[in-house]
Amino acid sequence: MAKRELFVREKMACAGSIKQYNKLLLTRILINEPVIIWVTSGKKTLRQASKEIEVNAGEFILIAAEQTFDVLNEPDSHSGVYSADWISFSKEVIELFSTEYGLEKSIVDSYYLLKDVHHFDKAFNYTLDIIRDHKISQDILKIRLYELLMWLKCCKVSFNPYHALTLSQEISKIILSDVTMKWNAPMIANRLNVSEATLRRNLSKEDNSFQKLLVDVRMTRALTLLQVTEWAISQIAYAVGYDSPSRFTARFKQRFGFVPSDVRTPILTSPEIG
CATH class of the missing domain: 1.10.10.60 (Homeodomain-like)
Structure with missing residues (x-):
């Protein structure tokens, strides 16, 4: 099994794989960059103000930058494990993609649940592998990140590249x-x-x-x-x-x-x- 670590590709993307064995409430978790999270075992619950959303195993959730949530990661009742993979995108990548390909009507200003998209899991895993391999050039990585964003665009959804910071x-x-x-x-x-x-x-x-x-x-x-x-x-x-x-x-x-x-x-x- 590959050693677990936080993978950082400067000004491009970050990625990681979460494994958790206890049902823990994580309060005021700040999401700094646009991120796609794929829950692979167990269930994730996000709470923001009066809203609550559940993400089950096999589902993806898109979260916009600069969002704060209470997060509950719940292990699977059979395996006893909560696990998820995530990829975050730099502001530069989102802005460049939006400039080249435009925005969809549905903009992720907070979160967006993505499920039942045929083969998206394969594209996600391939991009994850590219991020983990620092021998692969930034140019190749950019293409793979663009591919993921294009998948979202085909689902009529885009990350918002423009937002004022508090x-x-x-x-x-x-x-x-x-x-x-x-x-x-x-x-x-x-x-x-x-x-x-x-x-x-x-x-x-x-x-x-x-x-x-x-x-x-x-x-x-x-x-x-x-x-x-x-x-x-x-x-x-x-x-x-x-x-x-x-x-x-x-x-x-x-x-x-x-x-x-x-x-x-x-x-x-x-x-x-x-």
């Missing part, structure tokens, strides 16, 4: 560009050419704060690494800006309500999700 989303992108950085509010204010007081005041208008954003971005990245890699928890802690694995574990539990090892290791009784 201040919170803009700051999240800056932090995500280097999660190991010891970010603070003055550094972000300097990046955005505003005073720290203005930054904090405008974040407050969005019912947010710099510290909350910093924790959310770091913990969401940590969650991704726990799901799609075999890295040690200490390595993940360092990768998201924590010098102390114990402090990282405490912060992770405070953020999600369970410890990092629960993402990977089956526990005897899953907590009730209410």
Whole structure:
């Protein structure tokens, strides 16, 4: 079996394979880039405001950039495993494709459930293999990514290449560009050419704060690494800006309500999700 990891192709795409053994509620999960998720075992439930959507094994869901959901991944009752593969697209790829081929009437502004599309799974798997193989050129990868987007276009749906960012989303992108950085509010204010007081005041208008954003971005990245890699928890802690694995574990539990090892290791009784 191939070693599990997060595959990144700069300015093109990212991909990963999730395997989870416990029914865990993941709150306020920020999706930074347009993504296609293929649930292969179990069930995924997405909650956003008053909306809820279920994605069953064999189904695909398209999620637009800059969306925040509560996510419930539920293992299959027989195998005891939840698994899914995902591919995210860079903003550059979506913009270039839209410029060349145009947009469909149905635009993914939040999410779109895709199912019963003949052979789409084969095209998805082929693209996934290309992303994983860094020996294959960016030009070939671009063609494969375009092919997936063309499949969506044939289904009369497109990702939206144009969307204005809120201040919170803009700051999240800056932090995500280097999660190991010891970010603070003055550094972000300097990046955005505003005073720290203005930054904090405008974040407050969005019912947010710099510290909350910093924790959310770091913990969401940590969650991704726990799901799609075999890295040690200490390595993940360092990768998201924590010098102390114990402090990282405490912060992770405070953020999600369970410890990092629960993402990977089956526990005897899953907590009730209410």
